[in-house]
Amino acid sequence: MSKSWFGWAGRILCINLSTGEIIKKPLDPELTRKYLGQAGINAKLLFDLTEPGIDPLSPENPLIFGVGPLGGSLAPCSGRFTVTSKSPLTGIFGDSNCGGHWGPELKNAGYDHIIITGKAEQPVYLWINDDQVELRDARHLWGKNTWETDELIKTQLAQPSAQVACIGPAGENQVRFAAIITNLARAAARTGMGAVMGSKYLKAIVVKGNRGMGVASPDEFLQTVHKSESDIQHDPLYEVATTFGTTAITGLAQMLGFLPTRNFQASTFEEAENHRGEVILKNHVTKHKACFNCPVGCSRFYKVEEGEYAGTVGEGPEYESIAALGSKCGNAELPSILHANTLCNQLGLDTISAGNAIAWAMEAYQRGIIKSGDFAGDDLLWGDHRAVIDTINKIALRQGLGDVLAEGALRAAKKLGGEEFVVHSKGMDYPAVDVRGTKGMALAFAVSPRGGDHLKGLPLYEVAPEVYQKDIKTEIGIDITPQYWAEYDTKAELIFWHENWHCVVDSLGLCKLEGICIKPLKPSHFQQLLATATGWDISIEELEAVGERIWNLERLFGVREGIRRKDDLPPHRLYNELIATGPGTGEGLDHDKYEVMLNKYYQLRGWDEKTGIPGRERMQKLGLEKEIEAVLSVAVVES
Amino acid sequence: MLIEKELSVSIKVKYYVLFFIATNYCLEESVQLGNSGSLGELVEILCQKYGEEFRRSIFCPDGSLKSTAWFILNGRRVGTDNPFSVRLNDGDEMIISSPLLVGG
Numbered sequence: 001m002s003k004s005w006f007g008w009a010g011r012i013l014c015i016n017l018s019t020g021e022i023i024k025k026p027l028d029p030e031l032t033r034k035y036l037g038q039a040g041i042n043a044k045l046l047f048d049l050t051e052p053g054i055d056p057l058s059p060e061n062p063l064i065f066g067v068g069p070l071g072g073s074l075a076p077c078s079g080r081f082t083v084t085s086k087s088p089l090t091g092i093f094g095d096s097n098c099g100g101h102w103g104p105e106l107k108n109a110g111y112d113h114i115i116i117t118g119k120a121e122q123p124v125y126l127w128i129n130d131d132q133v134e135l136r137d138a139r140h141l142w143g144k145n146t147w148e149t150d151e152l153i154k155t156q157l158a159q160p161s162a163q164v165a166c167i168g169p170a171g172e173n174q175v176r177f178a179a180i181i182t183n184l185a186r187a188a189a190r191t192g193m194g195a196v197m198g199s200k201y202l203k204a205i206v207v208k209g210n211r212g213m214g215v216a217s218p219d220e221f222l223q224t225v226h227k228s229e230s231d232i233q234h235d236p237l238y239e240v241a242t243t244f245g246t247t248a249i250t251g252l253a254q255m256l257g258f259l260p261t262r263n264f265q266a267s268t269f270e271e272a273e274n275h276r277g278e279v280i281l282k283n284h285v286t287k288h289k290a291c292f293n294c295p296v297g298c299s300r301f302y303k304v305e306e307g308e309y310a311g312t313v314g315e316g317p318e319y320e321s322i323a324a325l326g327s328k329c330g331n332a333e334l335p336s337i338l339h340a341n342t343l344c345n346q347l348g349l350d351t352i353s354a355g356n357a358i359a360w361a362m363e364a365y366q367r368g369i370i371k372s373g374d375f376a377g378d379d380l381l382w383g384d385h386r387a388v389i390d391t392i393n394k395i396a397l398r399q400g401l402g403d404v405l406a407e408g409a410l411r412a413a414k415k416l417g418g419e420e421f422v423v424h425s426k427g428m429d430y431p432a433v434d435v436r437g438t439k440g441m442a443l444a445f446a447v448s449p450r451g452g453d454h455l456k457g458l459p460l461y462e463v464a465p466e467v468y469q470k471d472i473k474t475e476i477g478i479d480i481t482p483q484y485w486a487e488y489d490t491k492a493e494l495i496f497w498h499e500n501w502h503c504v505v506d507s508l509g510l511c512k513l514e515g516i517c518i519k520p521l522k523p524s525h526f527q528q529l530l531a532t533a534t535g536w537d538i539s540i541e542e543l544e545a546v547g548e549r550i551w552n553l554e555r556l557f558g559v560r561e562g563i564r565r566k567d568d569l570p571p572h573r574l575y576n577e578l579i580a581t582g583p584g585t586g587e588g589l590d591h592d593k594y595e596v597m598l599n600k601y602y603q604l605r606g607w608d609e610k611t612g613i614p615g616r617e618r619m620q621k622l623g624l625e626k627e628i629e630a631v632l633s634v635a636v637v638e639s
Numbered sequence: 640m641l642i643e644k645e646l647s648v649s650i651k652v653k654y655y656v657l658f659f660i661a662t663n664y665c666l667e668e669s670v671q672l673g674n675s676g677s678l679g680e681l682v683e684i685l686c687q688k689y690g691e692e693f694r695r696s697i698f699c700p701d702g703s704l705k706s707t708a709w710f711i712l713n714g715r716r717v718g719t720d721n722p723f724s725v726r727l728n729d730g731d732e733m734i735i736s737s738p739l740l741v742g743g
Contacts, residue, residue: 236705236706236707237707237737237738239657239660240656240657240737243656243657243660244656248655248656248737251655251656251734251736252655252656252736252738255655255711255714255734255736256716257714276655276666277656278654278655278656278659278664278666279666281659281664282664282666463738467706467707467738482718482719582714583714583715
């Protein structure tokens with residue numbers, strides 16, 4: 001470990017798979033000041049290393065791993081890492097954030113980032129053991145699922161505590177929403193990073209680190225850590241998070257009427273009672289589980305004891321997976337959802353995009369676009385849990401209809417028809433919130449730089465504003481009302497603030513479940529943790545400006561690829577149809593009000609209202625002069 | 640002569656999230672109310688049945704309603720302005736829940 005670095009390890013590992021070259025480069029301090037680390041520096045590296053228009057599955061597309069300055073430290077919830085690349089699903093900026101223990105291990109091995117370029121001639125895996133770094137033959141692992149791969153590698157290296165990030169058959173077959181899996185069930189799932197890894201013949205990255213990390217002011221840092229932990233544990237919803245994790249949402253989503261059902265045709269599911277987190281806890285949870293240095297432990301191990309899926313074990317599932325593989329497909333059978341979740345982790349698939357693709361296919365079948373016999377054995381009836389399981393396998397192995405769906409729901413629809421009911425933005429499938437009732441989320445999901453997504457700027461307490469109304473007032477200056485979620489006013493400001501701080505949290509290396517800015521860790525926590533860990537003199541305002549810079553860089557990447565204002569609208573179904581069931585019946589998105597909200601958002605961001613292209617003046621102010629000029633030199637500015 | 644007829648109000652109560660824990664893992668049950676048939680009466684019956692942990696899940700130490708205690712009557716959230724006077728009718732469904740996280 002370089003003594004000049006606190007927080008960061010101070011090194012970037014560069015692997016050229018085409019040549020086999022392995023280089024360790026020093027981390028540029030200026031890069032850390034502008035982009036912090038992890039997601040932020042990853043984004044900058046990707047922007048600089050790619051030309052517009054490259055094929056995401058070509059050797060020209062780099063795959064970048066990063067861990068933040070607080071990653072692997074004693075800071076609570078510091079087990080995250082980010083994988084970044086041009087997305088094969090969307091063709092724009094792609095990244096995915098993951099928990100577990102892999103990220104801290106990378107920091108312990110003495111690296112902040114890994115840049116993978118080129119393509120190997122045959123399957124390999126990367127073995128990092130502190131300063132010893134080598135590429136190893138992985139032909140014997142090709143075709144193995146992620147659980148088999150994890151075990152085989154650890155056994156063969158005789159390193160049971162090494163951390164493995166690997167792909168399964170889905171990544172090998174370049175399914176455009178393939179995930180990278182660590183610790184058997186923690187997934188860098190969104191935007192198809194596993195497909196990029198598969199396109200490079202890279203089966204796994206295995207890390208063992210013994211170097212540790214340093215902090216600048218140990219006593220002050222520890223004090224801040226203790227205060228942060230205490231604030232987490234005294235949060236009003238701490239017990240909810242630690243007992244149920246995100247599974248608590250299922251019943252509430254049904255109750256409030258935002259549970260996407262049958263590909264978003266309905267917003268309540270008649271069998272949702274069976275999917276509640278309470279039912280999972282009572283019948284299936286065997287043990288609670290935490291990621292690295294997490295005082296919450298929101299995850300859970302599960303087991304199915306009886307019936308057709310008896311013997312299924314796994315971790316999770318998160319609310320998103322329950323809904324994607326359950327209500328979105330009309331699937332009432334909870335054990336099958338647990339089984340499907342395990343299967344996605346083993347095969348290396350994003351549960352959200354997998355569920356959405358299957359749900360889209362079921363609606364295409366309902367509407368006669370896909371007919372019985374078009375693809376052998378693919379009768380896709382709503383609620384057929386065996387069809388869900390079967391289709392997951394076929395997607396990962398690219399068999400029959402699975403080969404079409406492996407391209408993602410949007411590409412499948414372009415090929416077969418039914419594009420109007422693909423629920424996506426910028427090509428990425430929507431998470432499990434019917435945003436017609438929550439106007440802020442409608443904006444947040446639509447403008448996300450990686451496509452339809454809840455993890456880039458989620459205004460978490462839009463739906464429970466009174467719990468945190470003091471915080472929202474203090475931090476953002478917004479006065480909220482009991483029906484705040486249904487309002488359009490002030491949502492642009494709410495989203496702007498959340499997006500900036502999401503970027504900060506993702507770049508520091510913390511988990512957003514606790515560090516999602518308005519609960520329970522706040523900007524002051526992030527500033528103090530960073531300052532005491534690194535020795536930096538940095539204000540909260542400067543930190544938010546870093547978040548704003550990162551957000552704009554991710555946007556610029558998309559603009560360079562052709563993203564414009566039209567891409568910031570909600571999906572056709574959610575924008576043009578009204579909610580048909582449940583408490584929100586009749587609710588919809590008012591086009592005029594949405595456009596006004598979007599205009600306000602563009603004004604706050606300093607983006608051109610007609611095109612959605614970031615303005616030169618604001619980009620210069622953010623230190624993105626080179627980047628905006630590079631984008632404008634290739635962008636055809638619409639009149 | 641006016642004959643007072645005693646009301647018999649049966650409410651289906653579902654317990655979500657923390658209230659599921661506070662009721663020792665009860666998913667749902669039927670609760671009989673007496674004369675008043677109000678939300679206040681229902682809460683008092685439940686506090687007596689499930690004890691202090693349940694009461695602390697509903698009320699702050701000063702007796703005010705916690706912001707993390709939500710009542711959803713027949714699919715509609717009960718407002719926070721004097722909620723305990725809300726009248727309940729035979730066959731109503733009441734969900735008692737904490738607010739939600741979104742994510743995963």
